[in-house]
Amino acid sequence: MTQTKTNTNSRGGQTGYLLFLLVSILFAIFFIMPIVWSLANSFKPAAEALANPAALFSKTFSLENYRRLENVGAGWYVYAANSVMIAIGTVLLTVIVSVPAGYGFSKFKFPGQSILFVLIMATMMIPFQSILTPLFLILKLLGLQNSLVGLVLIYVTFQLPFSVFMMRNAFDAVPKALIEAARIDGASQATILRRIMLPIALPGVATVAMFAFLNSWNEFLAALIFLSDQNKFTLPIMLVNVSSGLYGIIDWGALQAGIAVTMIPCIILFLLLQRYYVRGLTAGAVK
Amino acid sequence: MARLELRNVVKSYGIYEAVRGINLDIEDNEFVVFVGPSGCGKSTTLRMIAGLEHITGGDIVIGDQVVNRLGPGKRDIAMVFQNYALYPHMSVRENISFCLEQQKLPKAEIDERISRAAETLHITELLSRRPGQLSGGQRQRVAMGRAIVRNPKVFLFDEPLSNLDAKLRVQMRTEIKRLHQLLPTTTVYVTHDQVEAMTMADRVVVMNGGIIEQAGPPQELYHHPVSQFVAGFIGSPSMNFLTAMLEAEGDGLVVILEDGSRLAVPATRFQEYRAHAGKPVIFGIRPESISSLTQKPGFETIEANVDLVEPLGPETMIYFDIGSVSMCANVDPESDPRPRTKMPLSFNMNRMHLFDPVGGRSLSV
Amino acid sequence: MARLELRNVVKSYGIYEAVRGINLDIEDNEFVVFVGPSGCGKSTTLRMIAGLEHITGGDIVIGDQVVNRLGPGKRDIAMVFQNYALYPHMSVRENISFCLEQQKLPKAEIDERISRAAETLHITELLSRRPGQLSGGQRQRVAMGRAIVRNPKVFLFDEPLSNLDAKLRVQMRTEIKRLHQLLPTTTVYVTHDQVEAMTMADRVVVMNGGIIEQAGPPQELYHHPVSQFVAGFIGSPSMNFLTAMLEAEGDGLVVILEDGSRLAVPATRFQEYRAHAGKPVIFGIRPESISSLTQKPGFETIEANVDLVEPLGPETMIYFDIGSVSMCANVDPESDPRPRTKMPLSFNMNRMHLFDPVGGRSLSV
Amino acid sequence: EEITLWVRTSSGAVLQGLAEKYNASHSDKVNVTQITAEQMVPKLGAAVAGGAAPDGAVLDLIYLPTFAANDSLEDISDFVKGLPYSAALSPSHIRLATYDGKVYGVPALPDASIIAYNTDLFKKAGLDPEKAPASLEEIAADAKKIHALDKETYGFYFVANSGSWLIYDFLPHLWAANADVLSDDGRTATVDTPAMRDTIAAYRDMWKEGAIHPTSRSGNGNNAVEAFASGKVGILMTGSYIVNLLTSKYPDVKFAVAPIPGPKGGASSFAGGDTVALIKGISEEKKKVALDFVKFYMEPEQQVYITQESGMPSRTDLAKEAYAKFDPRNLIAYDILAKARTPYTFSSDELFVSRTGPFLNLIQGTIFGDDVDGSIKKAQDDFTKILDRTNP
Amino acid sequence: MVDTPTTHIKQPISGEPEPKGWLGLAFILPGFLFILVLFLVPLAMTIWMSFYNWPLLGRKKFIGLANYSELLGDMQLWHSLGFTMLYTVLVTAAIFVVAFPLALLVDRPLRSAGFFRTIFFMPVVIGFGAASTLWMWLLNPDSGVFAQVLRGIGLISSAPRPLESFWPAMAVIILMVVWKTAGFTMVILLTGLQGISNDVIEAAKIDGASVFSRFRRITLPLMRNSLVLALVLNVTSSMLAFDQFFIITQGGPENSTISAVFSIYLASFSSYRLGYGSALSFALLIVLVAISAIQFVLLRERPEEG
Numbered sequence A: 001m002t003q004t005k006t007n008t009n010s011r012g013g014q015t016g017y018l019l020f021l022l023v024s025i026l027f028a029i030f031f032i033m034p035i036v037w038s039l040a041n042s043f044k045p046a047a048e049a050l051a052n053p054a055a056l057f058s059k060t061f062s063l064e065n066y067r068r069l070e071n072v073g074a075g076w077y078v079y080a081a082n083s084v085m086i087a088i089g090t091v092l093l094t095v096i097v098s099v100p101a102g103y104g105f106s107k108f109k110f111p112g113q114s115i116l117f118v119l120i121m122a123t124m125m126i127p128f129q130s131i132l133t134p135l136f137l138i139l140k141l142l143g144l145q146n147s148l149v150g151l152v153l154i155y156v157t158f159q160l161p162f163s164v165f166m167m168r169n170a171f172d173a174v175p176k177a178l179i180e181a182a183r184i185d186g187a188s189q190a191t192i193l194r195r196i197m198l199p200i201a202l203p204g205v206a207t208v209a210m211f212a213f214l215n216s217w218n219e220f221l222a223a224l225i226f227l228s229d230q231n232k233f234t235l236p237i238m239l240v241n242v243s244s245g246l247y248g249i250i251d252w253g254a255l256q257a258g259i260a261v262t263m264i265p266c267i268i269l270f271l272l273l274q275r276y277y278v279r280g281l282t283a284g285a286v287k
Numbered sequence B, C: 001m002a003r004l005e006l007r008n009v010v011k012s013y014g015i016y017e018a019v020r021g022i023n024l025d026i027e028d029n030e031f032v033v034f035v036g037p038s039g040c041g042k043s044t045t046l047r048m049i050a051g052l053e054h055i056t057g058g059d060i061v062i063g064d065q066v067v068n069r070l071g072p073g074k075r076d077i078a079m080v081f082q083n084y085a086l087y088p089h090m091s092v093r094e095n096i097s098f099c100l101e102q103q104k105l106p107k108a109e110i111d112e113r114i115s116r117a118a119e120t121l122h123i124t125e126l127l128s129r130r131p132g133q134l135s136g137g138q139r140q141r142v143a144m145g146r147a148i149v150r151n152p153k154v155f156l157f158d159e160p161l162s163n164l165d166a167k168l169r170v171q172m173r174t175e176i177k178r179l180h181q182l183l184p185t186t187t188v189y190v191t192h193d194q195v196e197a198m199t200m201a202d203r204v205v206v207m208n209g210g211i212i213e214q215a216g217p218p219q220e221l222y223h224h225p226v227s228q229f230v231a232g233f234i235g236s237p238s239m240n241f242l243t244a245m246l247e248a249e250g251d252g253l254v255v256i257l258e259d260g261s262r263l264a265v266p267a268t269r270f271q272e273y274r275a276h277a278g279k280p281v282i283f284g285i286r287p288e289s290i291s292s293l294t295q296k297p298g299f300e301t302i303e304a305n306v307d308l309v310e311p312l313g314p315e316t317m318i319y320f321d322i323g324s325v326s327m328c329a330n331v332d333p334e335s336d337p338r339p340r341t342k343m344p345l346s347f348n349m350n351r352m353h354l355f356d357p358v359g360g361r362s363l364s365v
Numbered sequence D: 001e002e003i004t005l006w007v008r009t010s011s012g013a014v015l016q017g018l019a020e021k022y023n024a025s026h027s028d029k030v031n032v033t034q035i036t037a038e039q040m041v042p043k044l045g046a047a048v049a050g051g052a053a054p055d056g057a058v059l060d061l062i063y064l065p066t067f068a069a070n071d072s073l074e075d076i077s078d079f080v081k082g083l084p085y086s087a088a089l090s091p092s093h094i095r096l097a098t099y100d101g102k103v104y105g106v107p108a109l110p111d112a113s114i115i116a117y118n119t120d121l122f123k124k125a126g127l128d129p130e131k132a133p134a135s136l137e138e139i140a141a142d143a144k145k146i147h148a149l150d151k152e153t154y155g156f157y158f159v160a161n162s163g164s165w166l167i168y169d170f171l172p173h174l175w176a177a178n179a180d181v182l183s184d185d186g187r188t189a190t191v192d193t194p195a196m197r198d199t200i201a202a203y204r205d206m207w208k209e210g211a212i213h214p215t216s217r218s219g220n221g222n223n224a225v226e227a228f229a230s231g232k233v234g235i236l237m238t239g240s241y242i243v244n245l246l247t248s249k250y251p252d253v254k255f256a257v258a259p260i261p262g263p264k265g266g267a268s269s270f271a272g273g274d275t276v277a278l279i280k281g282i283s284e285e286k287k288k289v290a291l292d293f294v295k296f297y298m299e300p301e302q303q304v305y306i307t308q309e310s311g312m313p314s315r316t317d318l319a320k321e322a323y324a325k326f327d328p329r330n331l332i333a334y335d336i337l338a339k340a341r342t343p344y345t346f347s348s349d350e351l352f353v354s355r356t357g358p359f360l361n362l363i364q365g366t367i368f369g370d371d372v373d374g375s376i377k378k379a380q381d382d383f384t385k386i387l388d389r390t391n392p
Numbered sequence E: 001m002v003d004t005p006t007t008h009i010k011q012p013i014s015g016e017p018e019p020k021g022w023l024g025l026a027f028i029l030p031g032f033l034f035i036l037v038l039f040l041v042p043l044a045m046t047i048w049m050s051f052y053n054w055p056l057l058g059r060k061k062f063i064g065l066a067n068y069s070e071l072l073g074d075m076q077l078w079h080s081l082g083f084t085m086l087y088t089v090l091v092t093a094a095i096f097v098v099a100f101p102l103a104l105l106v107d108r109p110l111r112s113a114g115f116f117r118t119i120f121f122m123p124v125v126i127g128f129g130a131a132s133t134l135w136m137w138l139l140n141p142d143s144g145v146f147a148q149v150l151r152g153i154g155l156i157s158s159a160p161r162p163l164e165s166f167w168p169a170m171a172v173i174i175l176m177v178v179w180k181t182a183g184f185t186m187v188i189l190l191t192g193l194q195g196i197s198n199d200v201i202e203a204a205k206i207d208g209a210s211v212f213s214r215f216r217r218i219t220l221p222l223m224r225n226s227l228v229l230a231l232v233l234n235v236t237s238s239m240l241a242f243d244q245f246f247i248i249t250q251g252g253p254e255n256s257t258i259s260a261v262f263s264i265y266l267a268s269f270s271s272y273r274l275g276y277g278s279a280l281s282f283a284l285l286i287v288l289v290a291i292s293a294i295q296f297v298l299l300r301e302r303p304e305e306g
């Protein structure tokens, strides 16, 4: 149906297309250049970066910035490893918790269901910054302060409303008839969830996982407040530490390298899974 | 392969009774079609047989076993859904093997059964595709394959053809019928399309408002509908209905229409209707029982103002009014009817029906 | 109210030619139906007339004006879309008035026109509803209202009924026809349903692969298809086709089927086919030209193995094989055919068709 | 025996190094946990409240009164007073560590605020690079002259958008004139003093003339050294670490350092840096280890190491030895440490550090704003309100 | 056959009968536990704490509504609320001004359009922290790209210092946020655009509507759901903005860019007034709930779908 939207062979078609390309490229420059500049500068030696930050290619390719990043605190790979562990933990736990919850909301009816749903959704409306203090006290109570596990639990909680919402919509999209067909085929509840529902709702799961990854990977305020031991820091905290300088000097080169290390996994993940990401986003959003 | 018995089956949703007490005996290998208007409870009945809905009252018996409390997987039935409900993420082979795997059959047996079913349905070369890569007719066949591969006692179909286009629908209809002849199995088939019902069924069950209006072989329903509802539902285009008076005239009976036309009832049918002389009735006659001028016994002729003409090739439909009612007749194209002309039309009174204006029961005894 | 002329109209999408040169003259007030299989270019042609697609070559003339370069709003046409394309956020009244507002008509005139159109279509009481609150048939009528309110020169319809259920389809079909009789307007109607085409059209245009196969009144297409394609497309169920040899036999001609059956061509049709004696042909016969045993001139009888029987009430379809081809016949239910029996069937050779196996042109002269 | 010390990240490297040296030569172990600087106080506070505290902490000295008043710290008066070099410990550190007559901490890594000036620019502007500006008014005059050299060259740089920098660099002006914003016991606000008004007047003068580097106003200190090192800034308000930092990182910059003068003369400094405190409830054994560790880093050998890594030794009596190998300009800061002060308050965060605190508002309002009197009055009121609420 | 006795099987429902509702509850329970322990309880604690003078160290003291009455007279708070509103309005407008054309631009069935969609969306996946630090560098007057580029093309003579005064600081923050989030709004609007059936647009063409009138009378009203959704998401996230102000402007100049969440952060984690911070949180929460409620009313009146 959308096929007929453009008339590539119409009179205005060719110029229209060129105009489209031109405008798009201008916008693309705006959106892509900051990223490109940052990456380019992360490979420049300090002097060159200072002299000509806008250049895309440096005369000398240097990994010096990344090497300096190793001397920041415990070294960037420690922070990267922490970030990876937190992200993986958040992704796994979010999926494990939100998939059954979405299934429960989508395919079952029980009293109080809508109130529960609203309660879970309300989490989206309230800034978690505003309950940081009690969270801090509760984590302490649970003996989970200054621990990656505690942080993961917080991230999962604040990832849940969106994820449950997504999964409910994903499961809603699975026709009831499929479940009935499976029941007639003699499948148990567990089999139905595992072999029928989950594979079909996979794009939804992928979206949920990706959001969980990106949000936990990029989050910094909670990490800043709940982690105190520098061996447990995540990449964003490292970034903020680098950017707040020491004795009035910011190491821009190391900062670029840090930004690159923080940013590139997200971009790669996005490029790999963008189909799911955008589709899941819109499917979940517009419902 | 088993009989299927519904004993006073009731289904309520809250206070709403969707199915209000159904009794039906279905013979081994019989092909029964449930037909009726939307919302009359066909799907609900079928789903109760499948075990997808709990029954509120009554018993369902498959073979010799009351299955009321058995889950759908245990009833040894197979079902084909309206949209086929194929598992979109599985290949055709996996779709078909899924239920066999659930039964934990040995691999070799599964393979053997699949290839047999696939051959029967000519889908062998589709086995590795996904449902998304199949045409409507092919999906339909895969759904059938999934059903037959388990040799169920009962086959259930819920409007399996209603999403296909007209041509394919006709084709798949004959294919299902042929399959039933090949692998005779007790079958319950739900549709709201009376043509499907008429062409496929050993026995047609007409439902209306949660109860069975009439059950019987197609020709019986066509020729001897027990109610105005069944008469109007079966046959296309629909039977024409006119409010009228049945009067005794001398020895005979005559139907007097609203516009004053008098149509004599053939002597062969006096017996049938004599008891109702002098009462208001609903007079029913099918379009195919109205023809261009025919001088045969039992045919009564009136003058009609032709309103609209639809030539269909082998036959031609004409529309005309009697009183305030628009009538339809199916005449021979040779008579060359033209819109906005007058034309004599003959009613084959041997084929007429009379119904009670209150309740709509047929008045024939 | 105007003529509409297509002069050698061509449409290409890149290198793909969707419409390959169409010539057609449509009279003032004529009701022309375009019919053809999916993808044959019907919609494309209609959309070019509407101005929704630029034409690659040729001219389109509405009234006396070449409209090739005119935008759709300027062509004084109205169009009814398959999904009606009603504006979902506007009330029925706003939907209908939208085009009048675009023309900046005075308020009073708009109101007057709307109420006239609404009365014609019996939608007066729907005017304040939203499209989402209407049934399929009502939406259809609103779409029509939107079209007629502007008194266009040409009405265009793109499969307006294909989303309705069977019963409503029949009803809306007669309503459109009636409306055309009430407000005669040049009309182009696209469908892929040949029954619609046959019943509605003054003239049917059969398209195939981007060209016009045949254009003519419905009965002409039914009785004198110029090609195997048209013959197979028009009529339901489809005409049966068999590869055969046409041989001279004595003075006469005989059609020899694959299985060796010999069917004599009636003397009245010798003239027509004589030139093709001795050549392979495609023999075509409609199901309604095959009947149970009939001893009339021009009927040729064969023995058939009945495969499947579909009783439809007033008539019964039977299926049988000749060679490898499955044939369909439409016989009188009185003859009571049964599956898996032998039965003599008579072909009405007066109604037979012969086609060239290469290219499919009709061989009759 | 093992003890755990929490250290803020900025001092982490030095303490880590000391702990390693100690662990290498002792059977007891000192474990250093680095905590982000801003998180030190909330973390420690929560940990103390929650009973999960470390054995000791090396924290910014301005927080000592708060923790001490709150009964969170272990009294080590006897130990401190018993040290042979107790007189040589930074007086301001000891003052801050004292509450109710008891001492709760030992200086670890002291530093002091000073000014640094670019001698090249001084020369260019016709000023004597050998003679440091002796008063704030002189600074203002010099700064204006330097700015006159070039539109892109500025005479003066201070960090105006960070409370912790302001107390470090701005308060010494007042102290040099024997004024203060708080009474000696830290319980009363004394914002409106002639010294305050003079100081503000000098700053306003420079700002009006464009002699102050524009980033000063919004900066949080991250660009300060870079700006100075670029040679475009005449006088920088900074700290004692600047000498080692510039000589190692920007050896080309020609500069001298001087104490921070008052508006009309005099000099003072802010005694900053870290103090070691033990958490209340530490076991006797651990306490012994902790104090042993203090004794260890007070040894001359370690003091040299500390000076090298962080710029200033913990003991003033070792200055000559400690600085022998370093740039002599370091001694300027060291000398001033004896005169250096630190505000004694139980709410340094709310008064001084907070971005929305009254002190920061005072500076921003009076120096860059229009309503000097109003700002001063408001600051006095806000100080009083906070003190009323927080005084123990 | 007809009379064969049938066996009634007296056994519990076996196989897989119609699943019961409580099973659904079981599925939801783990998720709900998370919400309960780490959201609902802290939320209640926030309210409770707001009635206390609760310093980080030292004893907490019940002070009733004192925090709230102080809050009413807290100019800094009102200023930051006002600033947050202003920022929300401006940034939301700016995002729509960029995202709408973008959506129209990439709403075509071309490969290249898909490619551009990817590029425009790319900054969305970068965290606010990384993005803010990245822009801090871009904007920095000494070694930043913008200074160099602008100077290079001769637009300015001395390095720009946008963070030194309010409006330029606001402008660059908005620019950064548009860069970072316009792609997200674009995708939402795009879904709305693609949800409009092409037929309806064509019907309007045939009705003689001009490009402008088609956009205003057909496209815009039909995108309502997407528009409202994009609005809700943008407004909510702008009201909660923190990272960009914390990292790039650090609240300056003169505390003029301290957002609502920033002031909560300052009260709780800089002044360590946990009770007062809780009161602020609760006040902000009420403002947000009010805004959300308004938006949900907007959302609920959805047009009928055709």
Ligand SMILES: Nc1ncnc2c1ncn2[C@@H]1O[C@H](COP(=O)(O)OP(=O)(O)OP(=O)(O)O)[C@@H](O)[C@H]1O
Pocket (backbone or CB within 6 Å): B013, B016, B018, B036, B037, B038, B039, B040, B041, B042, B043, B044, B045, B192
């Ligand atoms: N889960 C349910 N809850 C309440 N009412 C229901 C439920 N399922 C069906 N019904 C009602 O029961 C009646 C019968 O529904 P059923 O689906 O059996 O109709 P049907 O004959 O299959 O109609 P159709 O031809 O439209 O499929 C309808 O009035 C329907 O609204």
Ligand SMILES: Nc1ncnc2c1ncn2[C@@H]1O[C@H](COP(=O)(O)OP(=O)(O)OP(=O)(O)O)[C@@H](O)[C@H]1O
Pocket (backbone or CB within 6 Å): A003, A004, A005, C013, C016, C018, C036, C037, C038, C039, C040, C041, C042, C043, C044, C045, C192
């Ligand atoms: N925008 C387009 N770009 C390329 N090819 C197109 C486009 N629109 C239509 N076509 C092709 O042109 C041919 C004719 O399409 P058209 O829509 O006219 O068919 P149709 O006869 O209306 O079929 P249907 O009955 O399925 O509606 C088809 O092969 C179609 O794929």
Ligand SMILES: [Mg+2]
Pocket (backbone or CB within 6 Å): B042, B043, B044
């Ligand atoms: Mg149904």
Ligand SMILES: [Mg+2]
Pocket (backbone or CB within 6 Å): C042, C043, C044
């Ligand atoms: Mg079409």
